[in-house]
Amino acid sequence: xxxxxxxxxxxLTALLAGIQAIRTRSLIRSAxxxxxxxxxxxxxxxxxxxxxxxxxxxxxxxxxxTVLFVFAIGIAGAEIQPQRPIVPKTLAWVLILVAILLLxxxxxxxxxxxxxxxEPETTSVFWQQRGLDVIVQVVLIFCGVLGLLxxxxxxxAPLDQPMVDEIAAERERDLRNLEYQSSQSMxxxxxxxxx
Amino acid sequence: xxxxxxxxxxxxVLSLVGIGLYGLMICRNLIKMVIVLQILVKAAAxxxxxxxxxxxxxxxxxxxxxTVIVADTIVAVVGMALAVQxxxxxxxxxxxxxxxxxx
Numbered sequence: 001x002x003x004x005x006x007x008x009x010x011x012l013t014a015l016l017a018g019i020q021a022i023r024t025r026s027l028i029r030s031a032x033x034x035x036x037x038x039x040x041x042x043x044x045x046x047x048x049x050x051x052x053x054x055x056x057x058x059x060x061x062x063x064x065x066t067v068l069f070v071f072a073i074g075i076a077g078a079e080i081q082p083q084r085p086i087v088p089k090t091l092a093w094v095l096i097l098v099a100i101l102l103l104x105x106x107x108x109x110x111x112x113x114x115x116x117x118x119e120p121e122t123t124s125v126f127w128q129q130r131g132l133d134v135i136v137q138v139v140l141i142f143c144g145v146l147g148l149l150x151x152x153x154x155x156x157a158p159l160d161q162p163m164v165d166e167i168a169a170e171r172e173r174d175l176r177n178l179e180y181q182s183s184q185s186m187x188x189x190x191x192x193x194x195x
Numbered sequence: 196x197x198x199x200x201x202x203x204x205x206x207x208v209l210s211l212v213g214i215g216l217y218g219l220m221i222c223r224n225l226i227k228m229v230i231v232l233q234i235l236v237k238a239a240a241x242x243x244x245x246x247x248x249x250x251x252x253x254x255x256x257x258x259x260x261x262t263v264i265v266a267d268t269i270v271a272v273v274g275m276a277l278a279v280q281x282x283x284x285x286x287x288x289x290x291x292x293x294x295x296x297x298x
Contacts (some may be wrong), residue, residue, distance in 0.1 A: 007200050011204070015210050015214065018211060027226050044204070050244045053244060057264060072279055100213050108205065110249060119252050122254040126257075129255070130255075130259070143273065147275075151279050
């Protein structure tokens with residue numbers, strides 16, 4: 001019973017923070033509530049025995065991602081206007097209930113049994129059994145760096161419309177110069193022939 | 196770990212999935228959609244760890260959980276980059292404004 005109460009605390013915190021992250025109008029507050037979700041989930045990870053993932057979730061999910069969100073919101077603007085939802089709220093609730101019932105019907109029968117088996121260390125699982133995952137993570141991190149460059153990119157694109165017009169005008173000027181020079185050279189050659 | 200606790204954690208996973216799906220269907224702001232996606236992916240990571248705990252393969256669950264967290268972070272970074280660029284070009288973060296984009 002005590003174990004269930006201990007688990008219920010971070011679960012309730014995560015759910016409350018998740019609901020607030022969606023409900024609040026301010027994007028900054030939403031990002032901070034998301035950090036709360038991450039921290040609660042990290043506590044749950046730790047209680048479930050996944051100590052390494054708990055540390056990574058706390059540092060990356062509640063730390064790095066929150067900082068990135070605050071940075072991006074600072075660039076893009078913090079407030080959001082009240083807007084009509086994409087899907088009517090009633091339909092949204094019905095779809096969510098169907099999805100949850102389907103998931104629960106699939107997963108709940110497995111939640112009654114705990115199997116016991118021996119397992120290799122986390123490091124050997126991560127580096128040997130799941131080696132392909134590590135390669136995928138490296139590729140993903142590369143994509144993330146490119147994405148970060150997208151956030152930090154200059155305010156105007158290097159080839160926006162005024163610059164395109166300027167380049168076109170410059171080309172036209174060069175062409176006219178070329179035509180003028182060629183016509184001049186033709187005239188001079190004709191004069192030379194007549195002499 | 197007793198079955199009651201496992202069911203409690205499973206309910207947490209399902210509730211977080213529900214909150215995430217509801218947010219995805221309600222929000223129109225691009226940054227808010229990325230935040231909601233984060234909640235959904237956290238539910239998935241919790242589900243993986245829980246599955247690892249139930250099958251006594253917590254290290255496998257941890258390995259998959261780390262992969263999910265890395266992918267989740269990259270999704271957030273790329274999503275925010277998209278949102279910032281859309282805000283700069285169109286002046287709004289509304290997803291409806293994206294329909295005015297032409298390739």
